[in-house]
Amino acid sequence: MSIRRLPENLVNRIAAGEVVERPASALKELVENAIDARSRRIAVRLMGGGIDGIEVSDDGCGISRNELPIAFERHATSKLPDEAIEAVNTLGFRGEALPSIASVAQVRLESRVAGEDGWSISVDNGRATDPVPAAIPHGTRVRVTGLFERVPARRKFLRSARSEYAACLDLMRRLAMARPDVGFLLEHDGRTIFNLPPDQDRPTRVAALTDRDLKANSIAVDLERDGVVLGGIAGLPTFHRGIADHQYLFVNGRPVKDRLLTGAVRGAYADLLARDRHAVVALFLEVPPSEVDVNVHPAKTEVRFRDPQLVRGMIVSGLRQAIEREGHRSSQPAAASAMALWQREGEGPRPPAGGFQPAVQAAWDGSQPSQPVSQYAGPTGLVADTGRKFEGFGALAPVSARAEVAVASVPVASDAPLGVARGQVAATYIVAEAEDGLVLVDQHAAHERLVLERLRAGAAGSGVAAQRLLLPDVVDLEETDCDRLEARIEELSAFGLDIERFGPAAMLVRATPALLGTVDTHRLLKDLADDLAEHDAPLSIGERIDHVAATMACHGSVRAGRVLSVAEMNSLLREMEATPHSGQCNHGRPTWVKLGHGDIEKLFGRR
Incomplete structure (x- = not known):
């Protein structure tokens, strides 16, 4: 032809x-x-x-x-x-x-x-x-x-x-x-x-095109290295989405969709989000024209960097630094949606038909100053402090909230961003009074983040203290899981986890991280093996270490249902204020929420 x-x-x-x-x-x-x-x-x-x-x-x-x-x-x-096509600066x-x-x-x-x-x-x-x-x-x-x-x-x-x-x-x-x-x-x-309109500032423009709440729940990103400038805004780790449709990346003012850049964003939020959640970011890279090739694709939607590791490292470190600067900050739910969850009655509950004892009835009617009442009885008497029953009221749920007189000196609310502990609800949530409102803290989620940051700090320094087991534990696993753990024995040792191979399908645990206290070694090793199976190959050593630390932290945090003293609650709050990323747990959930004074006043019709 x-x-x-x-x-x-x-x-x-x-x-x-x-x-x-x-x-x-x-x-x-x-x-x-x-x-x-x-x-x-x-x-x-x-x-x-x-x-x-x-x-x-x-x-x-x-x-x-x-x-x-x-x-x-x-x-x-x-x-x-x-003919200088490598120096083009138009779209x-x-x-x-x-x-x-x-x-x-x-x-x-x-x-x-x-x-x-x-x-x-x-x-x-x-x-x-x-x-x-x-x-x-x-x-x-x-x-x-x-x-x-x-x-x-x-x-x-x-x-x-x-x-x-x-x-x-x-x-x-x-x-x-x-x-x-x-x-x-x-x-x-x-x-x-x-x-x-033209001439909008960048956060306003990005929020207008994505989510109105992003501006209030985002942080500024600003980093420069070797002539490469990274700017933009990134959502707080607790402000995330189920799909990655709100991740916008730009190189020299050109919108691009690049695996390297999206992978870097995923790496930056690796231990801050659950695996099925995605960050909201708008990142703008300014790269010298000689360091990037924009002529890779006819539609110019892809670019190629001369030094891709520099760019990836900048995105990861830039996002990490920005998030760390925010300390314990967490995204807060919109006031309207939060208020809708509260139950409010117009007149409040009425006293039982038969009436209270005289002292209680007088306090209810306002005829005399109210006094702290520890025991009061209706016509049929007091059932129990954890299961009160009055005629006309029926059985009430067991009281799970508690308050305790503080023995040690209590900090002033104005000096503590997360407030002063006032009690514990359902043995799960810490109630604290801050200068500008009421703070509720999820003790398990908060402590999980604190343990993770301690493990990180220890691994980066002299190592995490190990707690030797009196009798080593033998953990039976699949052979492939044992292979993965055996290949990472040295990395795990830096976190205080001392293991060794014990036959084809078993691992011997001699020591666990002291920070974790008593842990289920079988479950810990199984979770570690699963994480290594999913993340081992594509991640760098540092990122793999972060995944290991996050898995360990989940096993060593204060569990929901544990009763804490006031001193323990205040200690947890102070450590949260001093710890980076403490506004969210390792899975991207908020560790605390705040009900402002204005919102409380709305509940009682004062606004």
């Missing part, structure tokens, strides 16, 4: 397949052109998810009449003034966007340069008309209709209008997030999706 040149229209369609895969692909190219034209405001209108039509209007520099036909020629661009530079779109759709482009007349040109699946005058404000407006109408093999692979719209919306969020200095309007089938 002889070699032949393909016809130009077929060449354009093949090129379009590399750039225009779906409506979102065409929209990306058009909006990036508008951004590169130094626009201050960009309006996007979609019809039928972009399948029926796309319109992009901007107030940028515009295109002159003589350049309109050239704009639809392949490899014709105004964004590459010389587009290949000169393939407009000709690729116009080869598989009907395109009408109207443009006017400031101080000149406006002109319009139409291209129908590769066939262009001559420019004609057009009435248009300065800037450019592009309409795309009939996408893939004459390429049925491509059109039938488009998804539903709803799915295509979702892809367009995600794209617009990313582009608008990358340029908070530009105003963006998005409409779909005549309905306004968002209308963002």
Whole structure:
């Protein structure tokens, strides 16, 4: 078979397949052109998810009449003034966007340069008309209709209008997030999706495009190393989602989806989130153009770094440092949703029909000052302090809350961000009074984080103190699990866990970390083996160590149901205030929540 040149229209369609895969692909190219034209405001209108039509209007520099036909020629661009493609600083530079779109759709482009007349040109699946005058404000407006109408093999692979719209919306969020200095309007089938003004600060723009609560539950990220700058915002570990759809990554102002970057985010939150939860982040990397290749993919959604480990290390350490700066901070639920969980009665409970004893009745009616009542009896007498029963009231649940007189000196609430312990509820939650409200602490979740940080500190220093077992424990496991544990004996020893192989399918435990107290060695080793099976290969040594520490901490923390003294409760609160990441446990759950004074006043109708 002889070699032949393909016809130009077929060449354009093949090129379009590399750039225009779906409506979102065409929209990306058009909006990036508008951004590169130094626009201050960009309006996007979609019809039928972009399948029926796309319109992009901007107030940028515009295109002159003589350049309109050239704009639809392949490899014709105004964004590459010389041949230094490695130093490009615009979003587009290949000169393939407009000709690729116009080869598989009907395109009408109207443009006017400031101080000149406006002109319009139409291209129908590769066939262009001559420019004609057009009435248009300065800037450019592009309409795309009939996408893939004459390429049925491509059109039938488009998804539903709803799915295509979702892809367009995600794209617009990313582009608008990358340029908070530009105003963006998005409409779909005549309905306004968002209308963002120009010159917004970055946290406000990101929160407006993701979650309103993100701004109040996020932290700033700022790090510079070897000419690489990392900025942006990251959600607190307790502010997370079930899917990773709110992770936005940008390189030199370009939205990208890169495995290296998403893996780094996962590593930074490794021991702060449960395995099925995902962080909310918007990270912006500024890298010297010579250190990154943006020409890897025709759609420029992927990049390649000259030093990928530097970039990954910056993201992990930048996020870690930002989270550590916040100390014990935790995301708090919205006041409306928290208040809805409280039960409030209009008049309060009424006394029993038969009445209380005289002293109690007088205190109830307010006829005399109320006194601390430790025992009071209804007509049928007091049943028990843990199961009171009055006529008309029925049996009450056993009282599980308790308070205790403090023997040691109690700190002042204003000097303690997490307040002063006032009691314990259900032998699980610590009730503390802070200067600005009421604090509830989950003692198990909080202590789990504290144990983890102690284990980390010990492993990084001289090692964790070990507690020798009087009689070594033999733990039976699968042979593969034993192999994984045997390969990590030295790493585990740094945490005070002394084990050795004991036959093909057993491990001998000689010592456990003293911090953990009495632990179930079989369960501990089984959990460690499971973690190593899942995370051993893809993670670095440091990250593997973090996973080991997190698993151990879960076995050594104060369990729910343990009664604590006031001194123990206050000690736990003070250590939380001094420990990084103490606002969330190792699984991403909050360790404490606060009910502000304003919320309490609302409960009692004072506001």
